Amino acid sequence: MHGSVDELGILMGQILFGVVQYSRIVLKNEPSFVRNPSLACMEEDVLYHIALGDKSHDLKEMFSDVKFVCFGGSPGRMQKFAFQLVDELKYKMTAGQTLCNVAGGSDRYVLYKVGPVISVSHGMGIPSLSILMHEILKLLHHAECSPSDVTFFRIGTSGGLGSLEPGTVVISEAAVDGILRPYMEVATLGMIIQHPALLNQELNAELMAVAGEAEIKAVCGKTMCTYDFYEGQARLDGAFCDYTPEDKMAFLKRAHSRRVANIEMESLCFAAMTHRAGIKSAVLCVTLLDRLKGDQICTPHDIMEEWQQRPQRIVIKYIRKQLGLE
């Protein structure tokens, strides 16, 4: 790309036009973990943040049987989830064997594999998830998994809106950004590219049915994904706050009137990147509080632990069904 303003203008026009086309082409295309011709020309692909690589590791041997990838923010939660999978999937380990963090060579994320399931932590916020998503998608590509056979889940926590009893699981029908737009914007080559943040309604219906069977209270609704926990989510308890309690309530009520059921910080990227790859995915987040009633999260730890398990229980039951274990 050359530097003149005119050339840049033409390029922007072409690319911006191309983006509109591009979104449509992606929808018609077969699912694909990667769409990047440069990858084939690289001598080695180093998945730096998960300390794996396509030359340093036999990714096909390690991961070709993966069918489900479960993401969640905290390393501890995803480690516990992995150990729970060992029990629930009746995963056989030889004497003295234990699960190991496959991404242990890096301390950015943890990644465990239990049979056909990956449990991986993504940290907080879109930038952290986005890095991991690129590397997980490339990992599955190098492992020669089939994109139409793999399902991604985000199992997390959120703030609820609109008289949802805390502890309710929200299954996201779509993700919207902090000003309620249904796409993730990525600044690319000096331009803003918009990627639609869509999720799979069929999968959502199956998950709602599974939640019903497990007697876990769950609802479907839009999820607002923000870039910040405090001002981005209209909290009054951040270090800075330039709005009134009335402004906060008016904003949250407006969001709720547009079908927003909960607020968290990764669903937009999760939905946009899985949709772009054509991979089936779902976001299930338990609500930790009703944001129309407050901002601070002060529920006792043991209750919170039990609530956090709820999205995990739904996903485990769904996976067990898919694997013919129930």
Ligand SMILES: O=P(O)(O)O[C@H]1O[C@H](CO)[C@@H](O)[C@H]1O
């Ligand atoms: O779902 P988990 O991982 O708990 O993440 C939620 O909690 C964090 C904020 O406390 C944000 O990352 C938000 O999305």
Ligand SMILES: O=c1cc[nH]c(=O)[nH]1
């Ligand atoms: O209110 C909340 C609770 C959890 N996570 C969020 O992002 N917001």
